[in-house]
Amino acid sequence: MWNFIRDILVGSPPGLQRRLVHDYPWPHWTAVLLILMGWLFVWLIYRRETGRRSLRLAAALLRAAAVLLLVAVFLYGWQVVTDVTDVPDLVVLVDDSSSMLHPDVAPPDVGSRSRISRWEWVQRRLRGDGWLETWRERYRVKLFRIAGDVRPVAEPQADDSWQWDSQATVHQASRLGEALRSVVEQQRGRPTAAIVLFSDGVVTDGIGLAEAAADARRLAIPVYTVGVGDPKPSRDFAITDILGDDAVFVGDVAHFDVRLAARTGEKESLSVRVRRKESEQVLAERSVPITPDTPTLTVPLAFRADTVGDWELVFELEAARTDTNPGNNKAERRLSVRDEMLRVLYVQQYPSFDYRYLKQLLERGLLPGRPGQKAIQLHVVLQEADAEIASIDASIIRAFPVDRGELYRYDVVVFGDVDPAYFPSSLVDNLVAFVEERGGGLVVIAGPRHTPWAYRATRLARLLPAPPEQIFPPSDSRSGYQVALTGLGRSSPLVQLGASEQEGVWSGMPPLYWMAQARQLRPAARTLLEARAPDGTTWPLLLVQFVGAGKVVMLMTDESFRWARHPDGEIYYARFWLQILRYLSRSKLWGNQSGVELEVERERYQPGEVATITVRFLDERQAPVAEDGVTVLIEHSNGQRQSLVLTRDSLRRGLFRGGWPARSEGEYRVWLAAPVLSGQPPAARFSVVASGGEQARLELDGEQLRRCAEVSGGKYFTIDQADRLLEHLPAGRKVRIESLPPRPLWNTPLVAMLFIVLLTAEWIIRKWGGMV
Numbered sequence: 001m002w003n004f005i006r007d008i009l010v011g012s013p014p015g016l017q018r019r020l021v022h023d024y025p026w027p028h029w030t031a032v033l034l035i036l037m038g039w040l041f042v043w044l045i046y047r048r049e050t051g052r053r054s055l056r057l058a059a060a061l062l063r064a065a066a067v068l069l070l071v072a073v074f075l076y077g078w079q080v081v082t083d084v085t086d087v088p089d090l091v092v093l094v095d096d097s098s099s100m101l102h103p104d105v106a107p108p109d110v111g112s113r114s115r116i117s118r119w120e121w122v123q124r125r126l127r128g129d130g131w132l133e134t135w136r137e138r139y140r141v142k143l144f145r146i147a148g149d150v151r152p153v154a155e156p157q158a159d160d161s162w163q164w165d166s167q168a169t170v171h172q173a174s175r176l177g178e179a180l181r182s183v184v185e186q187q188r189g190r191p192t193a194a195i196v197l198f199s200d201g202v203v204t205d206g207i208g209l210a211e212a213a214a215d216a217r218r219l220a221i222p223v224y225t226v227g228v229g230d231p232k233p234s235r236d237f238a239i240t241d242i243l244g245d246d247a248v249f250v251g252d253v254a255h256f257d258v259r260l261a262a263r264t265g266e267k268e269s270l271s272v273r274v275r276r277k278e279s280e281q282v283l284a285e286r287s288v289p290i291t292p293d294t295p296t297l298t299v300p301l302a303f304r305a306d307t308v309g310d311w312e313l314v315f316e317l318e319a320a321r322t323d324t325n326p327g328n329n330k331a332e333r334r335l336s337v338r339d340e341m342l343r344v345l346y347v348q349q350y351p352s353f354d355y356r357y358l359k360q361l362l363e364r365g366l367l368p369g370r371p372g373q374k375a376i377q378l379h380v381v382l383q384e385a386d387a388e389i390a391s392i393d394a395s396i397i398r399a400f401p402v403d404r405g406e407l408y409r410y411d412v413v414v415f416g417d418v419d420p421a422y423f424p425s426s427l428v429d430n431l432v433a434f435v436e437e438r439g440g441g442l443v444v445i446a447g448p449r450h451t452p453w454a455y456r457a458t459r460l461a462r463l464l465p466a467p468p469e470q471i472f473p474p475s476d477s478r479s480g481y482q483v484a485l486t487g488l489g490r491s492s493p494l495v496q497l498g499a500s501e502q503e504g505v506w507s508g509m510p511p512l513y514w515m516a517q518a519r520q521l522r523p524a525a526r527t528l529l530e531a532r533a534p535d536g537t538t539w540p541l542l543l544v545q546f547v548g549a550g551k552v553v554m555l556m557t558d559e560s561f562r563w564a565r566h567p568d569g570e571i572y573y574a575r576f577w578l579q580i581l582r583y584l585s586r587s588k589l590w591g592n593q594s595g596v597e598l599e600v601e602r603e604r605y606q607p608g609e610v611a612t613i614t615v616r617f618l619d620e621r622q623a624p625v626a627e628d629g630v631t632v633l634i635e636h637s638n639g640q641r642q643s644l645v646l647t648r649d650s651l652r653r654g655l656f657r658g659g660w661p662a663r664s665e666g667e668y669r670v671w672l673a674a675p676v677l678s679g680q681p682p683a684a685r686f687s688v689v690a691s692g693g694e695q696a697r698l699e700l701d702g703e704q705l706r707r708c709a710e711v712s713g714g715k716y717f718t719i720d721q722a723d724r725l726l727e728h729l730p731a732g733r734k735v736r737i738e739s740l741p742p743r744p745l746w747n748t749p750l751v752a753m754l755f756i757v758l759l760t761a762e763w764i765i766r767k768w769g770g771m772v
Contacts, residue, residue: 031071038067049771059771062762066755073751079742088193088732090139091183092132094122095199095228097147097174101164102200102698104230105719118228122198123162125722132156134726139193146179147171174199177207180223180708184216192221193732194714196725200229201701209708222714224729226722229700236263236698237270237290237317238328241601243614243655247336248305249582253493254335255302258315259601262290262297270319272299277312277332300491305337342376342585343409347400347423348416349383349450355416357561361574362581363395376581379410383422404430408438411585417447417558420454432459436548439621441584444554446516448473452554465525465543465554466518473516480511481531483541489528492651494583495542497572505572510565515541515557524627526650531556546653549621551584586620596622598632598672598682605688610659613670615646615682617654624675630656631674637667644670662688 046060072078100119107116108124116124126132126143135141143153148170153161164171176199183195195216203209209225216223237260244256258272273285283303290297305311317329344362348355362378380396382389389396400423401407407430415431434440444464446452455461456468483506489495497505506529515531517539529542543554564573601612615630617623624630630646646656671683702718709716717725765771 035068035071038071039064042067055765055768056771059762059765062758062765066758066762069751069755069758080748087138087140088191089187090135090141090193090729090732091187091195092126092135092141092143093146093179093183093195093197093199094126094143095147095174095176095197096145096164096171097202097204098171099174099200099202099698100228102229104698105228118200119164121228121719125198127157127162131726135729139732144179144183146176146183148173148175150179150182174202174204175206176201176203177209177212180209180212181207181215184212184219184221187221188219191732192219193730195221195223195712196729197223197225197705197708198228199225199705200698201225201227201703201705202698203701203704209704210711213708213711216712221712222730223708223712224714224717224725225705225709226717226719226725227700227702227705228719229698231700231702232266236328237261237319239315239317239331240296241599241612241614242315242331242333243649243652244333245335246618247338247586249585250305250308250337250339252305252579252582253302253496254305254337255300255491255493255496256315256333258299258301260297260299260317262294264290264292267291268319270317272301272315272317274301274303274313274315277314283313302493302496305335308337308339311335311337339375340585341374342411342581344376344378344412344414344581345401345407345410346378346380346414346416347383347418348380349419349422349447350417351382351384352417352447352558354445354558354561355382357564357573358414358577359395361577375578383419400427401430402427404433407431407434408440410434410440412441412443412581414443414445415451416445417449417451419450420458425458428455428458428460432463435463435550435552436625439549441550441581442552443580443584444552445558445560446471446554446556447558448514452516463545463547463552464522465545465552466521466540470520471516471518471556474514475517479534480513481515481533481539481541482507482511483509484530484532484538486527486530488526488650489542492528494544494579494651495528495576496579497575508566509572510562512541512557512559512562514559515539518543518556544651546625546627546648548625549623551620551653553580553584595619596672596677596682598670598684600670600684600686603686605662605686607663607665607688609662611662611686611688613644613646613658613660613684615656615672620652620654623648623654623656629675630672632658632670633673634660634668634670636664643673665689 042060042063046056046063049056096119100122101117103115103117105116105118105121107114107121108129132141132143141156143156145151145153151170155161176197180195180197187195197209201209213223239258240261241259242256243259245254248254256274258274260270260272262270268290269287270290271285271287273282275282284301286299286301288297288299301315311334313333313335315331315333346355346359346362359378359380362376363374378395380393381400382396385396387398407413413431413434431442435442442463444451452461452464452466452468452471455464461468485495485506495506512531521527521540521543522545524545525540526544527540527542528544529540530538531541532538539556541556543556545552545554560573560576563569563576566572595618597614597616597618599614599616601614605611613632613634615632627648628645629648632644632646633641634644635641642660644658644660646658649655649657665688667685667687669683669685672681702716706716708714715728
């Protein structure tokens with residue numbers, strides 16, 4: 001009986017449960033009638049007694065209680081039955097996927113500023129703080145490690161049970177929903193108080209937690225979730241691709257587009273820089289703003305290659321705070337810097353100021369890596385020159401090459417203001433073939449007499465970025481035109497004169513007073529410089545166009561010599577023209593090297609993302625003429641195929657790029673379909689998976705854990721609220737295994753003592769009130 005009262009006050013001990021039973025065989029109303037008759041008899045007795053009314057009432061109540069006790073014990077036969085019960089299960093699930101190794105949790109130690117991994121925090125709570133031992137006093141604790149599958153932990157206190165096998169494949173996926181469903185099925189038919197889940201809530205494969213929680217609710221098993229981790233998005237910055245020059249002339253600007261993938265939960269600044277591998281000196285650096293809405297971006301970097309040789313470049317990212325995966329913050333690239341001599345043919349009718357400046361510049365240029373050796377082998381055709389001048393000036397030749405083979409030995413032709421009367425159609429055809437077939441470079445300089453208007457009806461017109469019939473002389477040549485960079489020009493190394501385009505070099509150039517005004521451009525033409533009139537009207541000034549296998553640059557003025565009058569004019573003027581000539585001669589750097597490269601930006605994509613596919617012709621002369629002349633085929637592992645047309649990069653003739661939206665999961669192979677090449681076409685592989693992996697999203701998914709708890713009837717706790725978990729866990733349902741022999745109440749000392757106390761108290765009151 002004492003144990004029964006203790007159970008009422010503090011609860012039954014684990015494995016036992018006590019209850020009261022009786023064996024009264026008749027209807028309950030008969031017992032009530034006997035009790036009422038006994039109380040009536042007591043009332044009649046004390047009604048005739050003399051003495052104070054209050055004392056008589058107290059004595060009557062004591063005797064009525066004694067009558068009730070006798071009827072309950074002897075007539076009903078109440079007994080205490082002790083049942084042996086099965087202790088309810090408490091299932092503890094610990095997520096041990098690799099994302100749980102992310103160190104973003106404050107340790108349970110008060111005042112500690114360091115951060116520990118999510119896995120270590122759970123281990124400290126369960127083992128170090130004794131949560132498991134506390135739960136063992138009330139439940140049969142079952143501990144499981146879950147990630148790619150479900151693994152029971154037999155000895156939770158053993159160190160081996162908490163070791164981490166970094167090579168195990170089960171850690172590389174979070175199939176939490178499937179793991180929870182599997183555990184719920186195992187508990188079917190078992191008395192289960194609750195399931196406790198410690199996790200960051202990130203599910204990378206399979207069903208979600210809320211779907212599995214619905215199964216738990218049907219079996220009346222509440223799930224209590226503890227979110228372990230930081231809910232702020234994890235910071236991860238990565239260099240995904242580097243597009244740029246593989247070879248440049250010494251002294252040229254090497255330009256690279258660094259493609260970044262950024263994941264952050266706040267606005268911040270990211271520094272991108274490039275240096276040589278053997279040196280810490282930064283060649284180029286740029287700071288770019290990063291926001292949560294800019295997952296990908298491209299950062300242009302440019303520097304001047306000043307020494308000959310093979311450069312090993314290192315591209316690096318640096319953020320204000322270290323990101324979660326610093327291993328992808330660096331990439332390497334090789335750059336070949338050469339000092340090849342260029343062969344240039346300059347054609348002009350008359351010796352204008354622009355002709356004299358440019359001819360003098362090209363004649364005195366020297367190779368930086370070879371003292372005393374000229375950088376350019378210049379030949380000049382001056383139509384109005386005297387026949388004897390060729391014997392005085394070694395650079396001047398008597399006539400434009402008639403033989404195509406002789407013309408093809410040049411790298412660039414500079415076509416100034418040329419009189420078509422001395423330039424027959426056969427020479428025009430040779431010049432067109434030089435560009436379209438040989439892949440040579442052509443610079444066209446507009447002049448006030450002939451070029452480009454006089455060539456409207458010739459084949460030369462199709463090489464020009466602007467149709468000659470749409471080009472007109474300036475309406476007012478007295479007003480100056482200010483030079484400015486276009487948006488495309490700001491990222492082009494072709495017109496980068498200073499260390500960066502922000503230096504405002506072009507805005508400080510002297511104005512131009514004559515320029516041809518192009519009112520319409522061809523679709524493939526790109527404008528790098530523009531001229532702004534005093535009234536605000538802008539006109540294209542420097543145009544670039546890919547034609548056939550070659551490239552054409554058109555300058556709409558013959559007053560570039562004015563730029564030499566800048567405070568740093570000699571440097572900038574020379575740099576401008578040398579960069580143009582080297583840009584047009586870039587194919588010379590490849591020699592006999594040929595080949596095509598096909599690359600996919602990443603190896604893994606998620607459904608809905610866009611896979612960027614790039615095809616690069618190592619020799620630009622082999623690239624298709626059409627802007628959309630490259631087609632690739634993308635084949636799924638199930639045999640389904642799709643075609644994708646790639647388009648040419650704005651400033652790189654041999655670079656084609658396109659985006660393919662990834663929809664269906666699986667393995668893919670992509671290869672070049674057009675143009676058709678001899679031998680095996682270049683190919684690459686990539687995959688589309690449901691998630692980017694354990695490192696794709698590291699922030700705590702508290703909402704999924706909260707929904708899981710609500711659906712199942714449990715409760716969600718953050719790491720700050722985790723201490724309250726112990727008091728909220730339900731006691732659980734106890735299943736009776738067997739019952740021990742009952743103990744009747746009449747045979748217990750407590751009942752006898754209570755009966756004696758009631759009679760003694762009544763006698764004392766009667767004695768005190770004079771009723772004895």
